[in-house]
Amino acid sequence: MAAWTGADVALLAPFDERVARGVIHAPGRVRLAAFGPREPLVAMALDARLVVVAPDQPDSIVFDAPAIDEPAAMRWDDRGLDVTLCRLSGAAVHYYLRTGARSPDDPKPTGGCEGLRREAPRLKSRLTLGDFATRATGPHFSKAFELEQGRLLSTSLALAVTGDDRLDRKLLFVPRDEELRPLDPRGVAAIARIVREDGVAIVERSRTEQGVEKHELPELVVVEAGTGRRLQGARGHLLSACTDSKIAAFRPEGDRWVVFEVRSGGIIGVAKRDPGLVVGLSPSCEKLYTQRLDGTIEVWNLRGETIASPRIVAAASGFVFDAKQSAAFPGGAAGLLVALSSGEVARISEDDDTLRQLARALPRATALADGAVPGETLFADGVALWRISRDGVAERIVASPAGVAWEDVLPVRGGAALLVASVDELAVVDVAAHAMVASAPIRGRTRLLSWDKGGSALAYAPDVEGISHGVIVPYGNDAVSAIAALASNLRASPTGALELKR
Structure with missing residues (x-):
């Protein structure tokens, strides 16, 4: 290495067993110095002068010629035949070190003022x-x-x-083909609905405008929940998971609705197809609830190919526009939560098919779910986010945001917090504090479902063209630690210090 001050250039070999030192006394003030790429030579830029010497013979000058004044940088050509001095503007001036004119066998210098090798960053x-x-x-x-x-x-x-993309695969749910390529490039398609059961997820893909006009059934894709890799496919409208691990969907066939298991294709049951709506499936998947155009809600027992006679559940004043399965609780059977356009929030009990009104939303419920405690119901409307106890007592948890509705709610952390979704963001509500404590601008993903046993959730955009993947909201130490390890090698120690993990 070389270091200079004034006209003295000190040469050091600091990594030798015995550190070697030498000094070159230049014929003027040294501005820049550089070692040659091949022979043991040192080029020095003086005031308007270029000098080249051999370190082992510092008093013997190999090259001496007038040069530019105040160069900003110095470069040797890779072949050692030229030295380039650079002006501050970046202009390069080359000096041929051999005596006389350049030989035809000596190529012109390749080194510019940038000084970067082809492979350099x-x-x-x-x-x-x-x-x-x-x-x-x-x-x-x-x-x-x-x-x-x-x-x-x-x-x-x-x-x-x-x-x-390992971090993306932890934080995003993307339906993929058998080669793990995304089924839909971003900006092309959408997800209508997702149901997860153990290690698989069933994705109902949104229909195109042309598909709706042709009355095509939506495509159902069975994928690995962890990777999104496609396992098989089917056609129909996705319903829900059953208590015996089946996953049900339905399709129209002439004058009847056919409810079938997605993976096996086996028929669970059939119902008469009258003008109206399919409301939902009971948790046992033994009953299908429908609603006629006059508002009457009916129930059909599903018994294979046999069509049973329907029974009337209730004559509703509005239409069901949202339905969620509801777990059993002490003193109550499993059933179906329903939100009606007339504002009622109600529950249909599967054991006797009775409809019980739980509350009246203003003007109607925008989000609906079971609470963390069996028998509790959560819903949001234009006024607030509410919790209805098993005894029917309504508790206001937090006021609804102005200008945008919460469209889904999911209990997390054992019910201590609620994850809520709107078209603008995902937010967390602290139940005990009766306050929204955090939010993230994850837009458009207004449907939530529990994603794993650790408590993580999935948020996706139902039928929103161009959003063809879901976002995983991690909960639990294992999920957070795994994501943190992929995101950064920085760690926080138990004492709060920042550590670099190597």
Whole structure:
């Protein structure tokens, strides 16, 4: 290595067993110095002068010629035949070190003032980082060095691998084909509904406008819940999971509704197809609830190919527009929660098919779910987010946000908190504090479902064209730790110190 001050250039070999030292006394004040790429030579830029010497013979000058004044940088050509001095503007001036004119056998110098090898990292702006630039990385990657193997090193020394999608696979649910390629490129299709049962998820894909006009049935895709990989497919309208692990859907066949198990294709039961709505399926999947155009809610027992006579549940003044399965509780059977356009929030008990009004929403319920405690019901309307106890007592948890409705609610952390979804954001409500304590601008994903045994949730956008994947909201130490390990090698110690995991 070389270091200089005034006209003295000190030469050091600091890593030798005995540190070697030497001094070159230059014929003038040294501005820049550089070692040659091949022979043991040192080039020195003086005031308007270029001098080259051999370190072992410092008093013997190999090359001496007039040069530009106040160069900003110095480069040797890779072949050692030229030295380039650079002006502050970046203009390069080359000096041929051999005596006389350049020989035809000596190529012109290749080294410019940039001084970067072809394989050296290059600084790139965010506009040239492709899909990686769309990720939420804060200010880190406004500029970054592009390294080999798809790596990017930011000017703040954050390192990322552009092709590593392991974190995406932990945080996103993307239906994929057998080769793990996304079934739908972003901006093309949508998800209508998702049901999860153990290690699989069934996705009802939204129909296109042309598909609706042709009365085509929606495509149902059975996928691995963890990877999104396609296992099989079917056609129909997705209903719900059953208590015996079946997953049910229905399809029209002439003058009847056929309820079938998605994976096996086996028929669970059939019902007469009258003009009206399919409301939902009982948790046991033994009963189908429908509603006629006059508002009458009916129930059909599902007994294979046999069509049983319907029974009237209730004559409703409004139409059911949302229905959720409801778990059994002490003193009450499993059933179906329903929200009606006339404002009623009600529950149909599966054992005797009675409809019990739980509350009246203003103007109608926008979100509906079972509470964390068996027998509790949660719903949101234009006024507030409410909890109805098993005894029918209504408790206002928190006021509804102005201008946008909560469209789904899901208990998390054992019911201590509620995850709520609107078209603008996902938010967390602290039940005991009666306050919204956190939110994230995850837009459009207004449907929530429990995703794993650790308590994580899935949020997806029902029938929103262009949003063809769901977002996983992680809960539980295992999920959070796994995601943190993929997101960063920084850790917080038990004492609160920031640690770098190598």
